[in-house]
Amino acid sequence: MYSLLTGPVFYLSLGVCIIGMIVRFYQYFNGLSWQLDRVAYKEYPAMGFKGAVRSIYKWLIPYGTYGWRAQPVMAAAFFGFHVGAVLLPLFLIGHNVFLKEKLGFSLFFNLSTPVADYLSWIALISLFFLILRRLVLPEVRILTDRKDWGILLISMAPFITGMLARYQVGDYSFWLTAHILTGEIVLLAIPFTKLSHVFLFFASRAQLGMDFGIKRGGLKGSKMAW
Template sequence: MTTIADPMGFLLFTKGPLFNIAIAIFALGLAARLAEILLLGRRPNFAEPRAGEWLPGLRTVVTRTLPDPGTFKRAPFNVLTGLIWHVGFLVALLLFIPHIELIKGLFGVSWPGLPNPFVDLVTAVTLVALAATLVHRLTHPVKKRLSTIEDYLIWAVTFLVVLTGYLAYNRLINPYPLALGLHILTAELFLILLPFTKLTHIFTVFIARWYNGASFGRRGVQS
């Protein structure tokens, strides 16, 4: 009610009604996707299993997460920048104290965080790595042709979440409520897009990796 350009009103909107809408869409969309994937399952395999599923499944979860030497030799840039920004993103997301407070507020679980200047440094590195991935995607002849609008969309929303967080923490946008509001807004966009785009891999990646290993294991193939 105070002024038209009201940063505090904007922040309260992103922290209040918009957050509720975003988290509801996220929860609904993600549960729908996961339920669909898990309930559909795979065609029943009537062949007698040659070995166990669980151990090879878990093994691939680990081995496919660590960069293997062959891939690294073929595409060192992809492996290195990909690893750097994924780790950086997770550190900023899960070990920054204000984020831990948010998770604690939502789910009641918490864990120790990292000192802020360290998270700040990691965030800066993440931003540089993310920018490098875009440049690479735009200049690499094969990647360029493979990329779809969705790829650029999820790159943009990921980059913006990290960028606005960095700008807000370092107070590079004034006033601060606007900076924080923008960060929360982009995070909400991220949450809304997550279940309906490739971003779902955050939740399906380990299921997929486990499934691969389990399938190999069942057939007695080395995973």
């Protein structure tokens, strides 16, 4: 089972994720209206680029926008989870060793074990608050369906199995195998679910930043990050 998951299934899930997201990016930009969007973007490329960059980096900064500041607890939980969800898969030393073995390269930076543990706990606690938010707030609960709960479970599983393997709770080999399997399920799910926002966030924020930066106040000198 381990050999299967770290061999053919890994390459399959990674390939599906990459190809699927290329298709999603194409569909996103191909779906823009040439009358409403592309003409304006081509006419004012500098303003559009400025608006796109501003929108992306402001929304990547905790409390960098009015939207984040209006919901401080939500923002803290959001960043607490997403920082771990991005940094741990990319820079955990065990993951980089795996990448080197399977793909022939590793990333330039590794997280130390204490930092990785800290990020893992912060991510799990933050995810708990995000789940609690969906249960408690009626305006969020009414918009939450089974697919959303499924995505939350898929997102949570690699953290839980990874922590159980890390602290060797019970059978280490079982939890390591489960961790690899749940990680590959995430890769497979990304192009077909809301998890695609991992990548499409940059496309949507850039497009919104260009749109508002050119057509909806940006040319008047507004510094708001849409």
